[in-house]
Amino acid sequence: MKPPPPEIGHKLTIAYRGTDFFGWQRQGEKRTVQECLEAALRTIWGRQIDLQGSGRTDAGVHATGQVASFVAPRLHAAHVVVRAMNANLPRDVRVTTCRLVPPTFHARFDAVEKTYRYLVFNAVVQDPFTLQTHWHIPHELDLVRMRRAAKLLLGEHDFASFTSNPGYERPRGTVRTLRRAQISRQGAEIVFRFTANGFLYRMVRNLVGGLIKVGVGRLTVQEFGRILRAKSRGEAPPNAPAHGLYLASVSYPPLPSRS
Numbered sequence: 398m399k400p401p402p403p404e405i406g407h408k409l410t411i412a413y414r415g416t417d418f419f420g421w422q423r424q425g426e427k428r429t430v431q432e433c434l435e436a437a438l439r440t441i442w443g444r445q446i447d448l449q450g451s452g453r454t455d456a457g458v459h460a461t462g463q464v465a466s467f468v469a470p471r472l473h474a475a476h477v478v479v480r481a482m483n484a485n486l487p488r489d490v491r492v493t494t495c496r497l498v499p500p501t502f503h504a505r506f507d508a509v510e511k512t513y514r515y516l517v518f519n520a521v522v523q524d525p526f527t528l529q530t531h532w533h534i535p536h537e538l539d540l541v542r543m544r545r546a547a548k549l550l551l552g553e554h555d556f557a558s559f560t561s562n563p564g565y566e567r568p569r570g571t572v573r574t575l576r577r578a579q580i581s582r583q584g585a586e587i588v589f590r591f592t593a594n595g596f597l598y599r600m601v602r603n604l605v606g607g608l609i610k611v612g613v614g615r616l617t618v619q620e621f622g623r624i625l626r627a628k629s630r631g632e633a634p635p636n637a638p639a640h641g642l643y644l645a646s647v648s649y650p651p652l653p654s655r656s
Contacts, residue, residue: 402470406498407478408652409434411463413490416529416640421454421463430454430490434465437485441478442469451504451511451647455599457639459530462512462646466504471497498652510576510648513601515589516641517609524585531586532605532641538587538612540580546611546621547578550604557628559604560597561636571597571628580608590645602636610634 411434419427423435431448438446451464473481475495482492518524518531519538527533557571577592589605607624610616616624616634624632 402472404468404500405471406500406502407467407469407475408496408498408502408504409465409467409478409482409492410494411465411490412461412493413459413463414529415454415457415459417489418456420456420458421450421452430460430463431465433487433490434482434492437482438467438469440485441481442472449504451508452596452644454642454644455639457529458642458644459640460644461514463644464504464508464647464649466498466502468500496652502652504647507649508595508647509650510592510594511596512577512590512592512645512648513596514643514645515591515601515605515637516643517587517589517605518585519582519587520585529640532638534587534609534613536613538609539614540582540587540612542614542618543608543612544580546608546616546618547580549618549622549625550575550578554625555628556597556600556625558624558630558633559600559607560630561599561603562630569595573597573600578604599636602639602642603630603633605637605641606634609637 413430419429421430423429423431435448446467446469448465448467454460475497478495479492516531517534518527519534521535523533553574555572560571573593573595575593577590579590581588591601607621611621
C-alpha cells in the first residue's frame with residue numbers, strides 16, 4: 398500500500414477587497430476571508446484544513462499582502478496550488494503566491510514586521526470609484542504639520558492612546574516599535590504607510606484619525622504628541638473608517654527553500 402504523502406507547510410500571500418467581507422476571521426455563518434479560503438482548501442484536499450492568518454482584519458478592510466499558512470499533505474507544486482485555489486475562490490479574494498515551507502512555519506507567530514497603507518482622497522468632490530477604497534477628506538490638509546506629527550511616532554512607544562479595546566487580552570501589552578510613518582501625496586490621493594514590529598487593534602485607523610485632525614488644524618503637533626504620551630484612548634480623536642485601510646505586507650525571517 399502506497400504511504401500517504403508527507404505533510405508540508407504552505408505559505409500563501411493573499412489579496413482581497415474587504416468591502417463585502419465581515420473581516421478576516423471565521424465567524425460562523427458570516428462571510429469572511431478565512432472561511433472562503435478554507436472552503437477552497439476543502440475542495441482541493443477533500444478535508445477540513447485550518448488556515449492561520451498573520452493577523453485579523455476588520456470588516457471592510459482590504460489587503461494586498463496578507464499572509465496565511467497551513468499544513469497538509471503535499472499534493473501539488475506551489476504554482477499549481479495558486480491556480481487551484483483561485484479556481485475555487487470568489488473574485489474578491491485571490492492567492493497571489495504560494496511557497497512550500499517547513500511544517501513548523503506559522504504565519505502569525507513567525508511574523509517580524511508588518512506594513513499597512515491607508516488611502517485618503519483629498520478633494521472637494523470625491524471620485525466615485527474611490528467610495529469603498531479611500532476615506533474622503535474634502536478639507537485642505539497641511540502635510541508639513543502631519544509629517545511632523547508622524548515623526549513623533551517613530552521608535553518604541555506605548556501606543557495605548559491609539560488602540561481600541563479588542564475584547565481579548567493583550568499578552569504583549571501596548572508597546573510597539575514603529576519603523577516607518579510616511580505620508581505622501583500624488584494628485585488628490587494621500588497615502589499613509591506604517592511599518593512596525595506589530596500593530597494593536599485598530600491602531601493604524603486611530604493614528605490616521607489623529608493625523609488628519611492635525612492636517613485640518615484641529616490638533617497641533619504638540620497636542621498630538623501629548624496624546625501619544627497620555628497612554629489613554631480617551632484622549633485621542635475618533636478613528637478613520639475601515640474602507641481606506643490595506644494590509645500591504647508581512648515580513649518573516651529567511652526560510653529554507655522547498656522545491
